[in-house]
Every structure is written in structure tokens, then in C-alpha cells.
Amino acid sequence: MSSGMAQLALLGYRVAGICAYPLASPYLAYRALKGKEDKKRKLERFGYASQPRPHGPLIWVHAASVGETNAVIPLIQELLRREIHVLLTTGTVTSASLVESRLGGQVIHQYVPLDLKFSIKRFIAYWRPDAAVTAESEIWPTTLSELARRNIPQIRVNARMSDRSFDRWKSHRKIAELLFGKLSLVVARSDVDAERFRDLGAWPVVVSGNLKGDSDPPPCDEAVLERYRSQIGARPTWAAVCTFEGEEEGAAFVQRALKPRHQQLTILVPRHPERGDAIEAMLQEKGLVVARRSRNDEITPETDVFLGDTIGEMGLYLRLTEISFVGRSLTAEGGQNPMESAMLGCAVLSGPNVQNFRETYQHIIRRGGARMIRDMEMLAKAVHYLMSNEIARRKMIDCGHEAIQDMRGALSTTIKALEPYINPLTVTARLRPVSASG
Structure with a gap:
């Protein structure tokens, strides 16, 4: 596939998303009946915010499900310690419950918007993230494109690439290069994962190990x-x-x-x-x-x-x-x-x-x-x-x-790799008065 054909394929994906937008609501209603969506917060999936944006620097962290959420909790706690607000999105009801139990009111939780142009544009326009940090493996073309269009750094942490995903992306290499090339930084879990991301067009790529090794054991009553x-x-x-x-x-x-x-x-x-x-x-x-x-x-x-x-x-x-x-x-x-x-x-x-x-x-x-x-x-x-x-x-x-x-040490490596992006935000947060309006 040529670069032109790859561009055309991504355009087709975005157009298909626009056409599918009217069908998203019944689709989510069906998932809610299955217990896979929170029907009270359905509008969040269309990019409508249910909480106010706080004043000051804000990083959008996305963790698809329970495993990814657990993995990024140590990183989130480090960002909070540096006085950076965290907007945490997840994709499942179970992960939302985990966020409530583990992080409570320390972060703003929203369900991740659908990878549709109207939803993503609405979401980004409201939250105005200073950077977007995604855990592990998901790739959403519209989200990547909209963030890149606004020059918002996109960072993949604890990144992994399964055998199946790698084979699939290799068969569409030009599309992969267009998408993975939009990432500002990839912090991979292993040398194998790092090599796969590089092969698909991501740069720079560093290896950290697994963030889960730096997390505390799950608590209990x-x-x-x-x-x-x-x-x-x-x-x-x-x-x-x-x-x-x-x-x-x-x-x-x-x-x-x-x-x-x-x-x-x-x-x-x-x-x-x-x-x-x-x-x-x-x-x-x-x-x-x-x-x-x-x-x-x-x-x-x-x-x-x-x-x-x-x-x-x-x-x-x-x-x-x-x-x-x-x-x-x-x-x-x-x-x-x-x-x-x-x-x-x-x-x-x-x-x-x-x-x-x-x-x-x-x-x-x-x-x-x-x-x-x-x-x-x-x-x-x-x-x-x-x-x-x-x-x-x-x-x-x-x-x-x-x-x-x-296996401990991944958090310090990840933070070091992120410092060019988070240090300026910490300085901004400490210089601006808390009482100022957002």
C-alpha cells in the first residue's frame, strides 16, 4: 500500500465514523443493557463533560480497563505530587469502579469518548489537555489525528504490542507509520515491545519495564x-x-x-x-x-x-x-x-x-x-x-x-522519560495563583 492509499484509508475511517455517529446511541444503550456501559453517564462517551475542568495544567491519562488502570496508578500519583491535574479516562464499568475505590477524588474520571470525530473534538475542546498519556496497547486513529492537529503531545507508557497486533499492523505498514509517527514518545515494557513500536514508525522509543512492578499490592478491608x-x-x-x-x-x-x-x-x-x-x-x-x-x-x-x-x-x-x-x-x-x-x-x-x-x-x-x-x-x-x-x-x-x-524501577525510568513534558507543567502550576479562573 502506498502512502497515498494509506491516507485515503484513514480518511475513509473518519468518514465512516461520521456516518456511524447516529448509530452510536443505540449501540451504547445495548451495551448498557448488557451491563457494559453506565447509562447514567452515557453522554461522556460522546465527549460531553460531567465535571468542570480545573484551573491549571492538566494531563489526560487513558487506561482502557482494570489492568491498565492498576498499572498507571503509580504514575498518576507522581503527576499529582507534581501538582498537575489528572483527567483519567477508562473504557469499562469495572475500571471506573476501580478508579473510585483506589483514587477517589484525587483525579477527574470520565468514560473515554468514542473514536468519532464529533465526540473527540468536543472532548478535547472542553478539557484542553496539555499532554495525553495512554497506557499499553490501544490505537485510535481519530483520537491520534485530532490530538496531533492541536499539537498536543501523545505519549504511550507501559506500552506493549501483542503478536497478533504486530502481525496485523505489519500487514498495513503504511497506515501504521502514519499513526505511530504521531506519537511523541513511547515508553515500552520490554525490548521486544520497543523494537515492534520502532518497526512500525514510532520514535523515540525507550524501555522502562512493567509499571505494575512499582505499584502497591491491591488493598483490602x-x-x-x-x-x-x-x-x-x-x-x-x-x-x-x-x-x-x-x-x-x-x-x-x-x-x-x-x-x-x-x-x-x-x-x-x-x-x-x-x-x-x-x-x-x-x-x-x-x-x-x-x-x-x-x-x-x-x-x-x-x-x-x-x-x-x-x-x-x-x-x-x-x-x-x-x-x-x-x-x-x-x-x-x-x-x-x-x-x-x-x-x-x-x-x-x-x-x-x-x-x-x-x-x-x-x-x-x-x-x-x-x-x-x-x-x-x-x-x-x-x-x-x-x-x-x-x-x-x-x-x-x-x-x-x-x-x-x-522488576521494580519502571516508574523512575518512565518519569525520567516524561520530564521534558511534565516539568514545564509543574513550574506553571506552582507559579499561577490557585484562585485564578480556568
């Missing part, structure tokens, strides 16, 4: 934690977290297979809590007794599965066990980040499909803090082994902690 620990008592536990469809059936298989020997409790935390009703029905069909966190059910000696169908409580669930299977890795692809499990003292198990977190897993596995399993039968054997061998379990936990310590 200590009173709730002690209550559940008391209810569980001396029973052994294991957790299957961030699970996708099919992996919950695997957790049920493990529970049934090991119960005669261990009388254990399975802690099951689906990636999408709104699937709780369907998961409970499946577990009950298999003869398992379920307690749900969303109902505040008590865990009794008869409880087989504690279903963690709530948002923002991963810190609670992982503190109730020392064995964690991290999902989206057996019956789905891509994997989920194992760092929270390792941070909170769990021996980590995972399926082989962890393409999105390959380097993280490789490091933790090399250190001895994680093991890969091929199927449900191997998962049951691994859980049995770790429950039966405290020395082996403790060694994996300690190795996981060491691996996380090795």
Missing part, C-alpha cells in the same frame, strides 16, 4: 479479610482468578477432584463479575455449594466455592490463599498479569496462552515463582502438590517475591 479468614479456619484454599469462560469449569473440576483428599475451598474470581449468576448455576449443576461475595454469603464448612463476583477486591481474594491460578490462559488467549498474585504471596500457576505477558511470566518462571500447566488435569495435580508440600509452596512464594523486586 482488613475487617472483611479477618471475618473470612475466621470462617475458612484451617481449611486449605486455592484461587482461580481473572478466569474466562471454560476456566470456571476447570476450577470446578479441580474442586471435585481434590475435595476427598484436602476438603479445600476454591476461591473463584471471574474476569467479568457480571457473569456471576451463570457461573453459580454451572457450579450448582455440578453439585458444588457456592458462597457469593456479592451477596455477602457466609463461608461454611460445607462451602465448596467462594465466588468473588465483585469489583476492586482482588486484594481480598488473594490474601485468602497461597496458591493462585491466573486465567485467560487455558481456554482463552493472551493471559492476565501474574504480578498481583506474586506480590500478595501466592505460588503462581498459569496455562500456556500468556502472549500478552510473555516477558513477565518468563522472568517469574526463571526465578521459580510460577509454573505453567497444560490442561485441567495438570492444574489439579499442581494444586494438590502445592497443598501437600509446604516447603515447595513457600519456596515458590519467596521466589515470586524476589522476581517482583527484580
Whole structure:
């Protein structure tokens, strides 16, 4: 494809977006019925602000979902410490709840506007960001173009490029070069990610490591934690977290297979809590007794599965066990980040499909803090082994902690790379009077 054809393709994308604009409202209404949109805040998706813009410098930070939001929290806290206002956009209901629980009123939260010209122009005109910082992997052509047209720096942090995305962009290289060339800076998670961004036209690109390594472990309510620990008592536990469809059936298989020997409790935390009703029905069909966190059910000696169908409580669930299977890795692809499990003292198990977190897993596995399993039968054997061998379990936990310590330092590297953009904003914030109108 020539450069001219690439320009024409991007123009076609923008025109298609303009034509699709009238259909966006029913589309969002449908998603709201599915629990995937907040219908009370639907206008935010069209770029209409629901909060006033504060006076002074403001950086727009976008984190698509829960994982990206957790990763950028340390960076956001550093920006706030430098007296820069943060507008944080997310794309999911679950990530919005996480922002409320972790950051409260420290940031302005809005749902990210749809990548349609009218929505993006309205959003940028109102918020007037001094810079736009995006976490990880999303590329939105209209947003990139509108920010570039206004000479607003666009920075990608904790940037990753999956195998599938890289192959797709390579097949449309001229389009990729036009889009990635609009980025002012890319701070990549690994050398592989950095090379992929460079190959697609991004420049400059630096490597930081994973920001998640510099974040604090997810918090929890200590009173709730002690209550559940008391209810569980001396029973052994294991957790299957961030699970996708099919992996919950695997957790049920493990529970049934090991119960005669261990009388254990399975802690099951689906990636999408709104699937709780369907998961409970499946577990009950298999003869398992379920307690749900969303109902505040008590865990009794008869409880087989504690279903963690709530948002923002991963810190609670992982503190109730020392064995964690991290999902989206057996019956789905891509994997989920194992760092929270390792941070909170769990021996980590995972399926082989962890393409999105390959380097993280490789490091933790090399250190001895994680093991890969091929199927449900191997998962049951691994859980049995770790429950039966405290020395082996403790060694994996300690190795996981060491691996996380090795991965710290990404935040300082990221901040150093961002200094040309954020230092002038800090100076401006400290020089201008707080009482001035925006």
C-alpha cells in the first residue's frame, strides 16, 4: 500500500465514523443493557463533560480497563505530587469502579469518548489537555489525528504490542507509520515491545519495564479479610482468578477432584463479575455449594466455592490463599498479569496462552515463582502438590517475591522519560495563583 492509499484509508475511517455517529446511541444503550456501559453517564462517551475542568495544567491519562488502570496508578500519583491535574479516562464499568475505590477524588474520571470525530473534538475542546498519556496497547486513529492537529503531545507508557497486533499492523505498514509517527514518545515494557513500536514508525522509543512492578499490592478491608479468614479456619484454599469462560469449569473440576483428599475451598474470581449468576448455576449443576461475595454469603464448612463476583477486591481474594491460578490462559488467549498474585504471596500457576505477558511470566518462571500447566488435569495435580508440600509452596512464594523486586524501577525510568513534558507543567502550576479562573 502506498502512502497515498494509506491516507485515503484513514480518511475513509473518519468518514465512516461520521456516518456511524447516529448509530452510536443505540449501540451504547445495548451495551448498557448488557451491563457494559453506565447509562447514567452515557453522554461522556460522546465527549460531553460531567465535571468542570480545573484551573491549571492538566494531563489526560487513558487506561482502557482494570489492568491498565492498576498499572498507571503509580504514575498518576507522581503527576499529582507534581501538582498537575489528572483527567483519567477508562473504557469499562469495572475500571471506573476501580478508579473510585483506589483514587477517589484525587483525579477527574470520565468514560473515554468514542473514536468519532464529533465526540473527540468536543472532548478535547472542553478539557484542553496539555499532554495525553495512554497506557499499553490501544490505537485510535481519530483520537491520534485530532490530538496531533492541536499539537498536543501523545505519549504511550507501559506500552506493549501483542503478536497478533504486530502481525496485523505489519500487514498495513503504511497506515501504521502514519499513526505511530504521531506519537511523541513511547515508553515500552520490554525490548521486544520497543523494537515492534520502532518497526512500525514510532520514535523515540525507550524501555522502562512493567509499571505494575512499582505499584502497591491491591488493598483490602482488613475487617472483611479477618471475618473470612475466621470462617475458612484451617481449611486449605486455592484461587482461580481473572478466569474466562471454560476456566470456571476447570476450577470446578479441580474442586471435585481434590475435595476427598484436602476438603479445600476454591476461591473463584471471574474476569467479568457480571457473569456471576451463570457461573453459580454451572457450579450448582455440578453439585458444588457456592458462597457469593456479592451477596455477602457466609463461608461454611460445607462451602465448596467462594465466588468473588465483585469489583476492586482482588486484594481480598488473594490474601485468602497461597496458591493462585491466573486465567485467560487455558481456554482463552493472551493471559492476565501474574504480578498481583506474586506480590500478595501466592505460588503462581498459569496455562500456556500468556502472549500478552510473555516477558513477565518468563522472568517469574526463571526465578521459580510460577509454573505453567497444560490442561485441567495438570492444574489439579499442581494444586494438590502445592497443598501437600509446604516447603515447595513457600519456596515458590519467596521466589515470586524476589522476581517482583527484580522488576521494580519502571516508574523512575518512565518519569525520567516524561520530564521534558511534565516539568514545564509543574513550574506553571506552582507559579499561577490557585484562585485564578480556568
